[in-house]
Amino acid sequence: MALTHNQIIQDIENKKYAPVYFLYGDESYFIDQVMDKIEHSILPESEKSFNQVSLYGREVDFKQVADHARQFPMMAERKVVLLKEAHFMRDFDMLQSYFENPSPHTILAIAYKKSTDKRKKVFKTLLKESVTLESKKLYDNQVAPWIEKYIQSKERKIHPRSAMIMASMLGSDLNKIANEINKLCLLVEEGAVIEESLVFEQIGLSKEFNIFEMQSAISARDLNKAMGIAEHFAENHKDHPLPRELASLTNHFQKLSLAKAHVNLGDVEFARKVGLYSPRFAREYKLGAKLYSFEEITGSFRHLLEADKKSKGVGAHKASPESIWFDLIFNIVNRQ
Secondary structure (H helix, E strand, O other): OEOOHHHHHHHHHOOOOOOEEEEEOOOHHHHHHHHHHHHHHOOOHHHHHHHEEEEEOOOOOHHHHHHHHHOOOOOOOOEEEEEEOHHHOOOHHHHHHHHHOOOOOEEEEEEEOOOOOOOOHHHHHHHHHOEEEEOOOOOHHHHHHHHHHHHHHOOOEEOHHHHHHHHHHHOOOHHHHHHHHHHHHHOOOOOOEEOHHHHHHHHOOOOOOOHHHHHHHHHOOOHHHHHHHHHHHHHOOOOOOHHHHHHHHHHHHHHHHHHHHHOOOOHHHHHHHHOOOOHHHHHHHHHHHHHOOHHHHHHHHHHHHHHHHHHOOOOOOOOOHHHHHHHHHHHHHOOO
């Protein structure tokens, strides 16, 4: 049975257990959350020393796992076996017979942090006979909403722009993001808002020089401000790698191209049509849609592609980050 990580955790809290949990996929965060719940919530501390064991795929073979899982619990109702890093097991497939007939006295939780070939017999059996969680990496546009929801679960709030800033600078590693949010929550009381200034301060970003300020300056055709941010990016190119920032600007102009067709809509409908995370960003994109023609937006994609090629050494020998940024911003923002 395929469930979400929240559904599995809810079932465990309600003492509704399964003989086998198969937690797999490329996103470790959700797998870790369920494994942690199983490890710390099923058996009381007094029973764990005899009836709970953690095994690691690098260190065990299928026989050791099966032997532990088939042992009867000692003076307890059940036993818990945690198989961590199962994707490193060379003979994982050999557990097939156990999965077909698991012990009713054991809860076997498997953390398999890798995608699987669902055509293989062992995975077909697991997907059919066990409780499964497929833990997928979030798409880029899903990270900021996830940040908001996670912060809400901590009884705090955050503005959409601040959530987007965190998503942009921290990437899609949810364990890393959760750790940063937990640090922020220590500094903010329950019910309060995690302000943008605190996000910048704690994550080590510049409030004045970041990709969102760059996008705002470009939308407003503020050449001086955009050039100032470009200079900062060039001087700190390790913190602002060109490929990442160019990808953000490309996405920005893709939204501007959509904004041209919907500029007269109300902010909520405009945000939906353009694909904005929040209606709060409608004003910025409406301004850009008015200040840039379709031809200029189309030309911007050409300039961004050229900058990307230069950053990779294509068509330009030893082009510096400074020259790439200055040429790009001048060509996009300057009115011809």
